[in-house]
Amino acid sequence: MLKTLVLLVLLLAGNGARAFILDEEIFGGNTYDVLAPRDGHGVMHQGRVPEDVDFEPRYRWRWIYYFQVKEQLIQQPAYVGALQSDLRRLGYYCGPVDGVYSAEVGDAIARLQKNHSLRVTGTLTDPVRRALHLP
Numbered sequence: 206m207l208k209t210l211v212l213l214v215l216l217l218a219g220n221g222a223r224a225f226i227l228d229e230e231i232f233g234g235n236t237y238d239v240l241a242p243r244d245g246h247g248v249m250h251q252g253r254v255p256e257d258v259d260f261e262p263r264y265r266w267r268w269i270y271y272f273q274v275k276e277q278l279i280q281q282p283a284y285v286g287a288l289q290s291d292l293r294r295l296g297y298y299c300g301p302v303d304g305v306y307s308a309e310v311g312d313a314i315a316r317l318q319k320n321h322s323l324r325v326t327g328t329l330t331d332p333v334r335r336a337l338h339l340p
Contacts, residue, residue: 258285286302
């Protein structure tokens, strides 16, 4: 209700200004696991078997991850575990989901970058994060 009211006020007060849609991924706080796998529509998918990294500490809000650089992200076991899970789900990674950024993870990212026609670096970049629907 509040989101609809805010959107209505912004549209009416805009007077010809470009309207925008509030991003549910950033402002929606209804999910419990902010690093759970998502699809293009923002729908969260639970894994069948919980991994050890599922119990690592993580931020409460998804938008906090958008303001961190890749060096900070690859040091967090929960984020690397989510990265490994998504790469495994898509068939690029076959190693263990242990939350450790290893050479196998870099190779899997390089294969993803090649298949998505991205610049192949083998490192975590913003286009890779968008391709995997990670924050």
